[in-house]
Amino acid sequence: MSLKRGGAERVASLVSRYLAQRHKVYTILFDTTAGFDYPYGGELIDLNLPEPSGRNPLARLNNTIRAIPQLRRLKRHIKLEVMLSFLEPANIPNVLSKTTPCKTVVEIQEDKSYPQFRDVQRRGTDFLIRRLYPRADLLIAASAGAGQTMSEKYAVPPGKIQVIHNPVEVDEIRRLGDEPIVDACDFLNSPQGPVVMTVGRLTLPKGHWHLIRAFGLVRKAIPNARLVILGDGELANPLTALTKDLGLDDCVFFAGFKPNPFQYLKHADVFVLSSLWEGFGNVILESLAVGVPVISTDVRSGPREILAPDNPDYHRLSEPEYAKYGVLVPKLDGTFHSAQVPPTPAESILARTIVQMLIDSQRAKTYRESGPVRANDFRTDRLLACYEQMLKTICR
Numbered sequence: 001m002s003l004k005r006g007g008a009e010r011v012a013s014l015v016s017r018y019l020a021q022r023h024k025v026y027t028i029l030f031d032t033t034a035g036f037d038y039p040y041g042g043e044l045i046d047l048n049l050p051e052p053s054g055r056n057p058l059a060r061l062n063n064t065i066r067a068i069p070q071l072r073r074l075k076r077h078i079k080l081e082v083m084l085s086f087l088e089p090a091n092i093p094n095v096l097s098k099t100t101p102c103k104t105v106v107e108i109q110e111d112k113s114y115p116q117f118r119d120v121q122r123r124g125t126d127f128l129i130r131r132l133y134p135r136a137d138l139l140i141a142a143s144a145g146a147g148q149t150m151s152e153k154y155a156v157p158p159g160k161i162q163v164i165h166n167p168v169e170v171d172e173i174r175r176l177g178d179e180p181i182v183d184a185c186d187f188l189n190s191p192q193g194p195v196v197m198t199v200g201r202l203t204l205p206k207g208h209w210h211l212i213r214a215f216g217l218v219r220k221a222i223p224n225a226r227l228v229i230l231g232d233g234e235l236a237n238p239l240t241a242l243t244k245d246l247g248l249d250d251c252v253f254f255a256g257f258k259p260n261p262f263q264y265l266k267h268a269d270v271f272v273l274s275s276l277w278e279g280f281g282n283v284i285l286e287s288l289a290v291g292v293p294v295i296s297t298d299v300r301s302g303p304r305e306i307l308a309p310d311n312p313d314y315h316r317l318s319e320p321e322y323a324k325y326g327v328l329v330p331k332l333d334g335t336f337h338s339a340q341v342p343p344t345p346a347e348s349i350l351a352r353t354i355v356q357m358l359i360d361s362q363r364a365k366t367y368r369e370s371g372p373v374r375a376n377d378f379r380t381d382r383l384l385a386c387y388e389q390m391l392k393t394i395c396r
Contacts, residue, residue: 002029002051003036005257007282008086008109011142011166013038015084018384023391026078028071030063030089037259045074064093071097081395084140084387088125095132103394106133107140109166110205110279111301113149130154138394142166142280145301145314162390165305167383168285170375177262177290193224194358197268197292199261199283202233204276207297209235209242210332210347211274216246217343217351222358227252228268230261238336245339261286268292269364270357274350276334278302284326285378288371293364294326295353304328306374320353325374326367329353 003009016027017039025042030049047070052059071093075083084105085094091106098104112129133139133154139161141147147163150156196215200206208229215227229239229252236254243252258264265271271287273296281302287294288306296303298317305312308323321328330346337344343351357364 002031002034003027003038003040004034005037007166007279008107010038010282011107011109012086013040014167014169014380014384015387017041018380019387019391022388026074026080028074030067047071060089064089067093068096072099075099075102082391088129091136092128092132095136098135103137104135105138105140105390105394106136107142108146108150108279109142111143111146111149111277111299113153113277113300126154134160136160138162138390140164140390143278143301143305144312145305146279149301164386164390165378165383166280166282166285167380168282168289168375168378170289170372170379173262173286173289176260177266179260179263181263193226194222194269195226195228195267196270196272196354196358197228197230197265198272198274199230199265199286200273200275201231202229202235202239204235204334205278206231207274207276207332207334208239209336210344210350211272212239212243212246212248212252213337213339213343214274214347214351214354215252216248217348218354218358219248219251221351221355225251225358228255228264229253230255230258230264232257242339262290265292266290270295270354272350272354273297273303274332275299275303276332281306285375288325289375291368291371293357293367293371295350295357296326296328297331297350298328299331306378320349320356322363325370327353327357 003013016025019025020041026045027040027042028045030047032046047067049063049066076099080102082103082105083094085091086107094104094106134156139150139156141161141163144163147161150161151158198211202208218225243249265287271292271294273284275297277299278301284294284296284303284306298304300314304314307326307328310324317330329350332346333344
């Protein structure tokens with residue numbers, strides 16, 4: 001893996017720095033030529049396996065195969081006691097290089113119950129996970145839902161699964177949120193009106209087109225509302241075209257990737273996550289930390305554990321659920337509809353929920369006050385200690 005931007009990469013950075021204060025830690029990366037977005041702890045080892053350009057699955061498979069003997073040699077030469085890996089490109093060679101007495105620990109960040117997306121690469125990855133992950137000594141899941149899927153779908157013994165929620169640097173997020181915005185930002189310079197915001201890569205799992213289509217209904221109820229999308233990705237052009245086709249290009253702002261999204265989040269009246277699936281939903285916690293009300297799709301893993309801890313059992317919603325720390329709405333169908341197709345029932349519910357949050361100042365105030373309290377439950381000092389305890393347990 002790398003330490004370029006991403007949720008798993010951020011967690012790996014935090015864990016390596018925390019454990020390096022107490023243990024001899026080696027941070028092993030496939031390639032370092034692209035640089036780092038996050039700092040690392042311990043001693044750096046570069047496998048010199050650059051990420052292939054494009055989305056060539058054979059090139060990625062070749063990197064995985066080449067990593068296996070390198071990791072096996074490192075385990076033996078350095079006499080590693082535990083190797084903890086993040087994401088499939090690192091998890092798979094970690095398991096295939098398993099060497100006694102080094103313990104193999106793999107961490108998964110996303111829930112892998114996504115039957116509607118079954119391309120060849122996904123099927124191949126599913127096959128490898130089913131064959132290999134049960135052989136790991138321990139599997140760390142970022143959410144209970146993700147862990148349950150590993151047990152039910154991939155036959156990983158429940159006794160080998162431990163849930164450790166992703167830690168959040170709450171104080172740092174709040175400090176960054178207070179920094180002034182110095183770059184030109186169209187939505188700040190546009191006529192005043194409520195701001196709906198989302199943050200995430202413009203990729204299929206995030207379902208941004210559903211939010212854009214729902215926002216068309218929001219504008220009919222609140223004509224001066226604005227939608228701000230922070231992030232970049234391969235769907236930028238199709239999403240921009242959809243926005244134009246819907247006649248929303250004057251009120252939907254594609255702000256691109258921001259190294260510090262928190263200073264923008266603080267200007268939001270509501271944060272919306274329209275994901276089709278999640279591992280955990282770090283950005284939900286980040287929004288709560290800066291006191292922004294959250295609306296999220298009720299996907300199987302992540303959002304419910306954060307927003308509705310008193311009602312953690314996943315069940316298919318047909319109406320919004322106003323939970324203790326945010327609002328959950330029904331899952332979206334994942335189909336990229338054109339502007340000519342009327343809003344789906346789930347998109348209409350999402351739009352209605354956004355409007356309700358924007359006009360109900362008392363409800364919004366309640367969520368603004370409760371959000372930071374909930375974010376504190378996921379502070380780094382609480383959750384990183386779980387990794388320390390994991391090491392003690394697995395190395396007995």
